[in-house]
Amino acid sequence: MPTIVEVLRELAAASAQEPACPPLSPTPNMNDQRANWAEAALRHYAVQVSGPHAFEDMCNADEVVANVLCDLAHLADERGWRLVDLLRIARSRYELETESQGEQFDNFEQLVVEPYQSPKKPAQSAGEDEDELRQAS
Numbered sequence: 001m002p003t004i005v006e007v008l009r010e011l012a013a014a015s016a017q018e019p020a021c022p023p024l025s026p027t028p029n030m031n032d033q034r035a036n037w038a039e040a041a042l043r044h045y046a047v048q049v050s051g052p053h054a055f056e057d058m059c060n061a062d063e064v065v066a067n068v069l070c071d072l073a074h075l076a077d078e079r080g081w082r083l084v085d086l087l088r089i090a091r092s093r094y095e096l097e098t099e100s101q102g103e104q105f106d107n108f109e110q111l112v113v114e115p116y117q118s119p120k121k122p123a124q125s126a127g128e129d130e131d132e133l134r135q136a137s
Contacts, residue, residue, distance in 0.1 A: 084112050
C-alpha cells in the first residue's frame with residue numbers, strides 16, 4: 001500500500017494531466033472550478049488507496065473526504081505541521097473566496113479551541129523571596 005506522501009505526489013502529478021470534472025453548475029464560477037479540482041483529487045486518492053471502483057458511488061464520497069483528512073493529519077505529524085493552523089488558513093481563504101457567504105467553517109473556532117497554556121508567574125529573584133519570608137515571620 002502506498003504511503004500518503006506517495007499518493008499525494010501522484011495526485012499532484014495526475015491532476016496536472018487529468019481534465020477537470022464536468023462543472024457543478026451550468027455557469028461555473030471560480031469556486032465551482034475549485035470544487036471540481038477537489039473532487040478530481042478525491043477521485044484520484046480513492047483509486048490509489050482503494051482501487052478503481054472506490055469512488056463510483058458518490059454515496060461514499062464523505063467517507064473518502066474523512067480518510068483524506070485523517071491521512072493529512074498523519075502527513076502533518078510527519079512534517080511537523082499543525083493541522084489546526086492549516087485549517088485556520090484554509091478558513092480565511094474560504095471566507096475570501098466565498099465573500100463570507102460560505103457556511104463550511106461556521107462555528108469553527110468553537111470546535112477548535114486554542115491549546116491550553118498554563119498561566120506564567122512573573123519570575124522573582126531569590127533575594128525578594130527571602131525578604132518576603134523575613135517580613136512574614
